[in-house]
Amino acid sequence: MLNALWLLFFALSVAMTAYQAIFLGDIDSFGRLVQAWFAAAKTSVEISVGLVGIMTLWLGLFKVAEHAGLVSVLGRWLQPLLSRLMPEVPAGHPAFGAVTMNLSANFLGLDNAATPLGLQAMRELQKLNPEPERATKAQSLFLVLNASSVTLIPVSIFLYRAQQGAPDPASVFLPILMATSASTIAGLLAICYMHKISLWDRVVLAYAGGFAVIMAAIISMLTSLPPSQMGPMSGAMGNTLLVAVIAIFLFAGYGRKQPVYEQFIDGAREGFQTAIGLIPYLLAMLVAIGGLRESGVLTLLLDGMVFLLELFSLPTEFVPALTTAFMKPLSGSGARAMMLETMQTYGVDSFPALVAAIVQGSSETTFYVIAVYYGVVGIKRDRGALAGGLIADLAGCLMAIFAAYWFFPPTL
Numbered sequence: 001m002l003n004a005l006w007l008l009f010f011a012l013s014v015a016m017t018a019y020q021a022i023f024l025g026d027i028d029s030f031g032r033l034v035q036a037w038f039a040a041a042k043t044s045v046e047i048s049v050g051l052v053g054i055m056t057l058w059l060g061l062f063k064v065a066e067h068a069g070l071v072s073v074l075g076r077w078l079q080p081l082l083s084r085l086m087p088e089v090p091a092g093h094p095a096f097g098a099v100t101m102n103l104s105a106n107f108l109g110l111d112n113a114a115t116p117l118g119l120q121a122m123r124e125l126q127k128l129n130p131e132p133e134r135a136t137k138a139q140s141l142f143l144v145l146n147a148s149s150v151t152l153i154p155v156s157i158f159l160y161r162a163q164q165g166a167p168d169p170a171s172v173f174l175p176i177l178m179a180t181s182a183s184t185i186a187g188l189l190a191i192c193y194m195h196k197i198s199l200w201d202r203v204v205l206a207y208a209g210g211f212a213v214i215m216a217a218i219i220s221m222l223t224s225l226p227p228s229q230m231g232p233m234s235g236a237m238g239n240t241l242l243v244a245v246i247a248i249f250l251f252a253g254y255g256r257k258q259p260v261y262e263q264f265i266d267g268a269r270e271g272f273q274t275a276i277g278l279i280p281y282l283l284a285m286l287v288a289i290g291g292l293r294e295s296g297v298l299t300l301l302l303d304g305m306v307f308l309l310e311l312f313s314l315p316t317e318f319v320p321a322l323t324t325a326f327m328k329p330l331s332g333s334g335a336r337a338m339m340l341e342t343m344q345t346y347g348v349d350s351f352p353a354l355v356a357a358i359v360q361g362s363s364e365t366t367f368y369v370i371a372v373y374y375g376v377v378g379i380k381r382d383r384g385a386l387a388g389g390l391i392a393d394l395a396g397c398l399m400a401i402f403a404a405y406w407f408f409p410p411t412l
Contacts, residue, residue: 005386006288013291020296033294040290044283048275055271058116061249062101063267064260066094068252073097081207085197086138088128095124099142106149106364118146118369119274119376126377134381135374137195143373143385147364148187148392151180154361160340161357164348172357175403179362182399187392194384274376281375285367289330298326317410318401320346321355325397329390332365351410358404362396363389 013033020029078100079091089095098121105114125139126132135143154176161169192199199205253260292298302322309316320342327335339360343353366389370382 006284009288009292012297013288013295016295016297016300017291029295033291036290036294037287040286041283043290044286045279047286048279048282052272052275055116055119055275056268057271059120059271059274060264060266060268061246062098062117062120063263063270064253064258065101065249066097067258067263068249068256070097070249070252080203084201084204085141085192087197088136089125089138090128093124093128095121095128095138098124103145103149106146106151114146114149115372116271116274118142118373122373122377126379129377129379131381132377133379135379135383135385137197137383139373139379140383140385140388141191141195141197143369144187144191144388144392145184146373147366147369147385147389148183148396149180149364150184151176151361154180157357157361160336161343161348164340164343164353166348171407172354172361175354175358175400175407176361178403179358179396179400183363183392183396186395187388190391191384191388194388278372278375281371285371286331289367292330293327298323301326315405315410317351318355318404320352321359324356325359325393325400328359328363328397329366329393330368332368335360335365351404351408354408355401355404358400359397362400363393366390366393 017029017033020026079096082096082099083089083091086099098117102114102117102121105117121142122139125136125142129136129139154173157172157176158169161172189199191197250260253263302319305322306316306319309319324335324338324342327338339353339356342356343350346352366386370386370389374380374382
């Protein structure tokens, strides 16, 4: 499926550009398309190089935590649930710990920590893969959970809104929580249906009930604060947790009489090699997406959406935010740019800007996640992760629109 989609992106970009050149007389359209491809190629290298420092740090720390026994502890904590969702992974395998830590980092909005942990999880799962170029069911399910993971503390969204002058940057907290929860539930149901994994299990239901209770308690605590304090409190909680995690890793290794420094260096070396190895995979996807954006295909999709909504007399106030929704599965930086552009064009607290912010926080970048996580272990054939991730994106987008109309009804 990835091959077909990748070629489709190029075909659409070239076809639209040819139409502009031949029928509209825009002789510079092909030049702009080529420039967009070159710019995307440069960006892919910059992203990979930018990941070097983060990956070397976190994979170094992860190596310390692994030797200190923390990974196995985390794995045992969630193993009953993950063993139901990933039955082909043996009990006690290190992949459980890596998956757990990645999902926990995503849950708390620690994106910089989540990516290297997720890559480590994919490498551990790949060790169990009998077909190295085709994803296993466990890897596909993990990617869907990663791409749609519930984010409790969307600090980055608060920061962007504050930079744009929002009087209450954290006002989108609850709508984002609704949207990201819908994304995770839809993605999990979709991939479990495709893999014929039963969720009607006492262990799964027990974990789901416990998660619901914890979420309710945290939401109750945060909503008891004045809205103006929710953003700073969320940021403080995330940073405090990040420092605590690093301290626990290092002191647990020291307490086990481990050579902490040497282990960190070994893990950091792996992080450097991993970041450089991502360049070809990122380049292929970002070049295709860059052409899609430059050719105007996304604009055409928006115009078509407005036409259909007006045809059925449906509201169209949210349509300007759909540029963020369309870019979200394709490019995180592109979706971020679309969100900021919507804020600047319509106002940070306008209805389209609020929808864009909620959509931005509803899920991760599906194509980026698949390209990076499959690329790091050399997988070329998908097994439902792309379909599950896109279903999760759609569910998150629809819930974001619903939540925006509920919390911030537009003035008619």
